[in-house]
Amino acid sequence: MPEKTYREAIHDAMVEEMRRDETVFLMGEDIGSYGGAFGVSAGMLAEFGPERVRETPISELGIVGAAAGAAMVGMKPIAEMMFMDFILLALEPLMNQAAKARYMFGGKATVPMVVRMAGGSGTGAAAQHSQSLESILMAIPGIKVVAPSTPYDAKGLLISAIRDPNPVCFVEHKVLYKVKGEVPEGEYSIPLGVAEIKHPGTQLTVVSSGIMVSKSLAVATKLEAEGINVEVLDLRTLRPMDNEAIIKSVKKTGRLLVVHEAPQTGGWAGEVLAVVAGSEAFDYLDAPMRRLAGKDVPIPYNRFLEAAAVPQEADIEAEIRAILSNKY
Amino acid sequence: MVMWKKEEFDNYQTTDVLETANRLGLEKEKLIEMYRTMMKIRFFEEMADKQYALGKVHGTMHLSAGQEAVAVGSGFAIKKSDYLLNHHRGHGHFIASGADVNKMMAEFLGKDTGYCRGRGGSMHIADVTANNLGANGIVGGGLQLAVGVGIAIQMRKTDQLVLTIFGDGAANEGIFHESLNMAGIWDLPILYLCENNQYGMSANVNRVSAKTPFKARAEAYGIPGYYIDGNDVLAVYEFMKNASEHIRAGKGPVFVEAQTYRYFGHSKSDRNLYRTKEEIEYWKTVEDPIDRFEGLLLQADLLKVEEIKAMQNEINKEIEAAVTFAENSPEPDVKDLTEWVYA
Numbered sequence: 001m002p003e004k005t006y007r008e009a010i011h012d013a014m015v016e017e018m019r020r021d022e023t024v025f026l027m028g029e030d031i032g033s034y035g036g037a038f039g040v041s042a043g044m045l046a047e048f049g050p051e052r053v054r055e056t057p058i059s060e061l062g063i064v065g066a067a068a069g070a071a072m073v074g075m076k077p078i079a080e081m082m083f084m085d086f087i088l089l090a091l092e093p094l095m096n097q098a099a100k101a102r103y104m105f106g107g108k109a110t111v112p113m114v115v116r117m118a119g120g121s122g123t124g125a126a127a128q129h130s131q132s133l134e135s136i137l138m139a140i141p142g143i144k145v146v147a148p149s150t151p152y153d154a155k156g157l158l159i160s161a162i163r164d165p166n167p168v169c170f171v172e173h174k175v176l177y178k179v180k181g182e183v184p185e186g187e188y189s190i191p192l193g194v195a196e197i198k199h200p201g202t203q204l205t206v207v208s209s210g211i212m213v214s215k216s217l218a219v220a221t222k223l224e225a226e227g228i229n230v231e232v233l234d235l236r237t238l239r240p241m242d243n244e245a246i247i248k249s250v251k252k253t254g255r256l257l258v259v260h261e262a263p264q265t266g267g268w269a270g271e272v273l274a275v276v277a278g279s280e281a282f283d284y285l286d287a288p289m290r291r292l293a294g295k296d297v298p299i300p301y302n303r304f305l306e307a308a309a310v311p312q313e314a315d316i317e318a319e320i321r322a323i324l325s326n327k328y
Numbered sequence: 329m330v331m332w333k334k335e336e337f338d339n340y341q342t343t344d345v346l347e348t349a350n351r352l353g354l355e356k357e358k359l360i361e362m363y364r365t366m367m368k369i370r371f372f373e374e375m376a377d378k379q380y381a382l383g384k385v386h387g388t389m390h391l392s393a394g395q396e397a398v399a400v401g402s403g404f405a406i407k408k409s410d411y412l413l414n415h416h417r418g419h420g421h422f423i424a425s426g427a428d429v430n431k432m433m434a435e436f437l438g439k440d441t442g443y444c445r446g447r448g449g450s451m452h453i454a455d456v457t458a459n460n461l462g463a464n465g466i467v468g469g470g471l472q473l474a475v476g477v478g479i480a481i482q483m484r485k486t487d488q489l490v491l492t493i494f495g496d497g498a499a500n501e502g503i504f505h506e507s508l509n510m511a512g513i514w515d516l517p518i519l520y521l522c523e524n525n526q527y528g529m530s531a532n533v534n535r536v537s538a539k540t541p542f543k544a545r546a547e548a549y550g551i552p553g554y555y556i557d558g559n560d561v562l563a564v565y566e567f568m569k570n571a572s573e574h575i576r577a578g579k580g581p582v583f584v585e586a587q588t589y590r591y592f593g594h595s596k597s598d599r600n601l602y603r604t605k606e607e608i609e610y611w612k613t614v615e616d617p618i619d620r621f622e623g624l625l626l627q628a629d630l631l632k633v634e635e636i637k638a639m640q641n642e643i644n645k646e647i648e649a650a651v652t653f654a655e656n657s658p659e660p661d662v663k664d665l666t667e668w669v670y671a
Contacts, residue, residue, distance in 0.1 A: 057513070061502065066472060066479060069479075072477070092469075106442070106448065109461075142670065166671050
């Protein structure tokens with residue numbers, strides 16, 4: 001199978017859908033000749049022209065609002081937010097308009113739009129260009145939130161997100177853009193709302209998404225050599241969350257660690273813990289459930305401080321060992 | 329007392345209805361229909377207010393009595409195939425665009441037969457299948473959606489336009505500027521109608537706006553702007569008609585600010601502490617848009633006093649029937665609470 005980067009996989013998904021469906025178009029800042037702040041839309045202006053690769057002013061509120069309006073009348077816009085932090089300028093159209101139009105109009109409207117955004121820390125971009133805001137986006141009914149961890153998933157999930165009749169926030173991790181992985185030629189899609197076991201195991205379940213999946217996988221592989229058997233469950237879609245997969249895995253392993261980069265307070269790990277606590281999986285637990293999340297701090301600039309602000313492999317490993325040995 | 333800046337109007341006040349109608353190509357039947365629709369809006373709102381007083385309306389509502397000329401003048405100037413994005417004070421515009429008052433009253437009362445099956449209420453009435461993309465509970469909410477609708481129309485190369493209506497309050501929201509800038513750079517088919525009723529809730533437009541009229545702001549984005557008498561239904565019709573022709577000719581967006589006045593408070597919690605009784609009385613007695621149009625029609629002998637009476641009886645019956653329809657309609661089933669959160 002050919003290898004592609006996460007960036008190329010996202011690019012390919014957009015290009016293939018735009019070739020297939022003329023109602024799909026991309027809008028955002030610097031997506032044309034610049035190729036997008038992260039290079040994801042490189043070459044697309046040449047193929048599709050300025051109407052379907054629509055470069056916008058720096059108007060995040062306007063971009064997401066326009067995407068919602070176009071979607072309400074049958075287009076399938078993809079809005080690129082560049083840095084995820086900038087979505088905070090556009091929560092009004094996302095949360096008050098796009099998320100609610102269908103419901104408040106009695107089921108008569110559909111809003112098929114995607115908002116792509118690059119989240120996460122690790123690039124020294126500091127507090128206003130490094131956030132993981134998934135938990136905030138997930139809190140509003142009517143919105144779906146997707147956060148792929150591999151090039152394969154990124155392409156398949158983005159194709160599904162574009163075809164989905166709802167507003168979908170598609171969270172790309174900026175550190176993953178360069179990561180390579182197997183991506184088959186030709187069309188495929190991955191359904192939204194379905195988690196995947198990325199590494200099967202029997203002693204403990206790690207639930208995570210995005211970049212924390214790669215980190216958890218590295219730890220799982222390392223511990224395997226010692227005979228410690230960790231299952232890594234990649235949620236892939238954060239809302240709707242695949243509760244069934246979480247419950248099933250925890251029933252099998254009896255232990256749970258949730259890992260995410262978003263700050264702990266109000267973070268979605270709490271949601272996962274509540275799902276398990278309120279399910280039949282609770283009776284199968286052999287140890288307290290734990291979460292390992294970003295610290296409750298703005299992401300700092302200095303590389304050591306930045307690394308300390310979010311879970312690293314060593315932290316994940318330490319947590320797993322602690323849970324397995326009942327030492328917290 | 330708040331007065332309008334009549335000397336700054338871009339329109340001539342309609343004094344001879346026959347001459348104006350002739351110039352605009354409006355038949356007598358059309359004029360009477362416009363008059364009748366204004367009356368229907370007024371009666372609908374008075375009845376809505378009554379339903380509220382009787383405790384039959386669960387939520388709030390924003391009444392537009394006094395602003396009927398803006399609704400009818402603009403509604404009659406665009407086509408059924410055009411898109412409409414409305415503000416929260418939208419009853420008049422919906423009725424002018426041909427909405428079913430039964431479904432409107434039912435939505436008010438929160439019934440399953442309402443436009444939004446009781447999920448939206450007065451502030452969210454929409455009929456997406458009829459290109460009515462909804463009233464909006466967020467001030468300026470329609471301004472951003474209009475950009476996307478305009479993009480869609482432009483990409484499909486149809487001769488539609490999107491009419492986005494907002495109040496004077498919305499002109500001070502950030503989205504106002506983002507929307508006009510985008511419409512300006514892409515020549516989008518958007519007809520901006522600023523319905524200036526002089527108060528954003530309690531805030532007088534001149535107190536909270538650095539410069540009025542707002543057409544200067546439109547011109548700053550390269551969009552032709554007009555400031556007109558919003559209580560002169562034929563003036564509104566004329567400017568909106570011209571604007572729509574400009575847009576359909578592919579010449580880009582147009583901005584029209586219609587000066588008007590609302591009689592009722594902002595919403596049901598309003599005790600009118602920010603304006604005087606004399607001011608409200610002035611607008612009701614001297615500038616009322618229905619009275620003004622009625623006077624012109626009578627003067628031109630296009631309408632007779634007894635015809636008005638008959639028309640009023642007919643509209644009353646229609647509005648009463650809407651109340652009966654709403655009252656006899658079922659409540660939404662609670663088991664359907666979470667339907668339609670996702671498609």
